Amino acid sequence: MKNEKDIFDDIEIDVSAIDAEKHAVSPAVIKRLPRYFRYLRELIRMGKTRVSSAELSKMMNVTASQIRQDLNCFGGFGQQGYGYNVNYLYTKICEILGVGCGFRAAVIGAGNLGSALVKSPMFEKRGVDVVAMFDVDESLVGKRLGHIRIFNVSDIERIFEDYAIDIAILTMPKEFAQETAERLTRTNIGGIWNFTGKELKLESDIVIENVHIGDSLMTLCYEIARKKDNGDSSAK
Amino acid sequence: MKNEKDIFDDIEIDVSAIDAEKHAVSPAVIKRLPRYFRYLRELIRMGKTRVSSAELSKMMNVTASQIRQDLNCFGGFGQQGYGYNVNYLYTKICEILGVGCGFRAAVIGAGNLGSALVKSPMFEKRGVDVVAMFDVDESLVGKRLGHIRIFNVSDIERIFEDYAIDIAILTMPKEFAQETAERLTRTNIGGIWNFTGKELKLESDIVIENVHIGDSLMTLCYEIARKKDNGDSSAK
Numbered sequence: 001m002k003n004e005k006d007i008f009d010d011i012e013i014d015v016s017a018i019d020a021e022k023h024a025v026s027p028a029v030i031k032r033l034p035r036y037f038r039y040l041r042e043l044i045r046m047g048k049t050r051v052s053s054a055e056l057s058k059m060m061n062v063t064a065s066q067i068r069q070d071l072n073c074f075g076g077f078g079q080q081g082y083g084y085n086v087n088y089l090y091t092k093i094c095e096i097l098g099v100g101c102g103f104r105a106a107v108i109g110a111g112n113l114g115s116a117l118v119k120s121p122m123f124e125k126r127g128v129d130v131v132a133m134f135d136v137d138e139s140l141v142g143k144r145l146g147h148i149r150i151f152n153v154s155d156i157e158r159i160f161e162d163y164a165i166d167i168a169i170l171t172m173p174k175e176f177a178q179e180t181a182e183r184l185t186r187t188n189i190g191g192i193w194n195f196t197g198k199e200l201k202l203e204s205d206i207v208i209e210n211v212h213i214g215d216s217l218m219t220l221c222y223e224i225a226r227k228k229d230n231g232d233s234s235a236k
Numbered sequence: 237m238k239n240e241k242d243i244f245d246d247i248e249i250d251v252s253a254i255d256a257e258k259h260a261v262s263p264a265v266i267k268r269l270p271r272y273f274r275y276l277r278e279l280i281r282m283g284k285t286r287v288s289s290a291e292l293s294k295m296m297n298v299t300a301s302q303i304r305q306d307l308n309c310f311g312g313f314g315q316q317g318y319g320y321n322v323n324y325l326y327t328k329i330c331e332i333l334g335v336g337c338g339f340r341a342a343v344i345g346a347g348n349l350g351s352a353l354v355k356s357p358m359f360e361k362r363g364v365d366v367v368a369m370f371d372v373d374e375s376l377v378g379k380r381l382g383h384i385r386i387f388n389v390s391d392i393e394r395i396f397e398d399y400a401i402d403i404a405i406l407t408m409p410k411e412f413a414q415e416t417a418e419r420l421t422r423t424n425i426g427g428i429w430n431f432t433g434k435e436l437k438l439e440s441d442i443v444i445e446n447v448h449i450g451d452s453l454m455t456l457c458y459e460i461a462r463k464k465d466n467g468d469s470s471a472k
Contacts, residue, residue, distance in 0.1 A: 030458060034451035038433070059435070097454045098461030112352035119348050122450040128457065166460060190460035193453060197274070199295070207463060209456035213447060214358040215270035217429060218333045220445035221364065222266060224402060224426035225334030227443060 007044060025096060029073050033093050035060065036070070040090040041125065052083035099127040105193075106165045108180060109172030110135035110150050113195060117169065118145055131163050136172075153180070160187040169193045181208075243280060261332060265309050269329050271296065272306070276326040277361065288319035335363040341429075342401045344416060345408030346371040346386050349431060353405065354381055367399050372408075389416070396423040405429045417444075 025033075039059055043051055053071075057064040071084065074092050078084045094100055105123065107114045110133045118130050133150045135141060141152045151159050159165075168184050170177055170192060177198035184192065184206065191207035194200060200208055261269075275295055279287055289307075293300040307320065310328050314320045330336055341359065343350045346369045354366050369386045371377060377388045387395050396404075404420050406413055406428060413434035420428065420442065427443035430436060436444055 031455070033458075034448070034454040037454065038448070038450075096458070098457040099454070101457065101461050101464075103457055103460065112348065112355050116348035116352045122453065126450060126453055126457065128453065167456065190464060191456045193456050205463065207456060207459040209452055209459070211449060211452050212270070212274070213449075214274075214362060216445055216447050217358065217362055217364065218270040218273065218335070219267070220403065220427045220429050220443060221334040221337065221339055221362065222269075222332070223443040223445070224339065225337050227441065228426060 008041075025073050029070050030096070032070060033097055036089070037093050037097065037099075040086055040093065043086045044090060049086055050083045051086055053078055055083070094127070097126075101127065103128045103166040103190075104164060105130045105167035105169055106132040106134065106160065106163070107148075107169045107171060108134045108153065108156070109170065110137070110140050110145065111171065114169070114171035115145055117171065117195075118148055128167065130169075131165065132159055134159075156180075156183055157187060160184075160189065164188070166190045167193060169195070171195045174198045244277075261309050265306050266332070268306060269333055272325070273329050273333065273335075276322055276329065279322045280326060285322055286319045287322055289314055291319070330363070333362075337363065339364050339402040339426075340400060341366045341403035341405055342368040342370065342396065342399070343384075343405045343407055344370045344389065344392070345406065346373070346376050346381065347407065350405070350407040351381055353407065353431075354384055364403065366405075367401065368395055370395075392416075392419055393423060396420075396425065400424070402426045403429060405431070407431045410434045 039056065042059075053064040053067045056062075056067050060067070068078065071078070071089065074096060105128050107118055107130060114133060114135075118133065123130050130148055133145060133148050134153045134156060135150055136153050138152075140150050143150050160168075165187070166189055168187075168189050168191075170180060172180065174196045175198075177194065177196035178200060181192060181194075181200045181202055185202055185204040189206060191209065192200065194208055194210045195213075197212060197214070199210070202208070275292065278295075289300040289303045292298075292303050296303070304314065307314070307325065310332060341364050343354055343366060350369060350371075354369065359366050366384055369381060369384050370389045370392060371386055372389050374388075376386050379386050395401075401423070402425055404417075404423075404425050404427075406416060408416065410432045411434075413430065413432035414436060417428060417430075417436045417438055421438055421440040425442060427445065428436065430444055430446045431449075433448065433450070435446070438444070
């Protein structure tokens, strides 16, 4: 039996096709693509080769017409009575999202969060290769987490160049985030994935993507409080 | 000098005021409130007692008129020449978001991610108390992470009742997420914070908030690829 990696290795991602597509897809659709990516992966894993917009609609809890609209944007035309070709859609979405770009990443901050991140299968699934970690803690420097070596933060510039790193993942304490980001502007990275909660101000065209997990916790608390509230008042 | 906890302890959150406000604020504003919450905390930490919409606008990279509109929604009326009262706004936002509700949470899955989460200051900042962890690994059961005890997952129902837990945080492997969630429908929780990547299907009114960190990574990759692409074509 094939394992998961083999299944996805069979799917060729033609990076050369990115150019033409990229300019046609609206930002709103782009924002929804990672979700399609996840569901299509799931379908591939299940061995499904085709899917109807009605099935996708049910899985994803989005209207079938929204799905048809979204997928039509990048030439994912379903056929009456056949539906969509799962591999084709998956490949197209990978292309548009840059999954085939082979980006290399480094995690700065080898604490709990940094360690949890590098051990997650998330990177491999998305074609990102984590190649180095950094920390200030001398007792960690030189060690490895899996196959990933931990370097001293003082070596950031050198190692980023040696490893041709595209993405810096910031998981160090908030108070060091801004100065680290400023150092990173002197490297060749394309983007920062920022978990520190610090709003970074950079004079550079480096892309910054902030993750505020706490915002999601607050949304949850709000919804629970609201439900309790409605429950209480309807019970009166 | 006061430490951070003391500063925020001085701010009283009047939970009784939640009812009236909650129904007036639109979902779009609610979605933006966690961000205001973060910035207002930062201002309080810096000792600022008032802030203008122009200052907030600059900090948050949102138009001043958007800010005025948002804050007016819940009676946060700025005064000409004075601006907004930071503590008042912070308290109001905490009320609306349920920060003063004193929700109790348990983490199911004491691996890297679960451990990273419980060690983060995120919960305390948002008034959520993590009181228990669970794992299947017998070598972890009975141990403590900080002051939080790790229980056997077989005890979920009993411990959730004993500790009156409101929120279950799922950080176990994906394949056990659905069955665990189904067990949770037999407890009194109000919400599930789901990090497993598994789309949960429950016949219950439990609120589910999914965290897909990988989606954010894909957005970042897309933006980097797009910029590279534009850079390449403009260089031609």
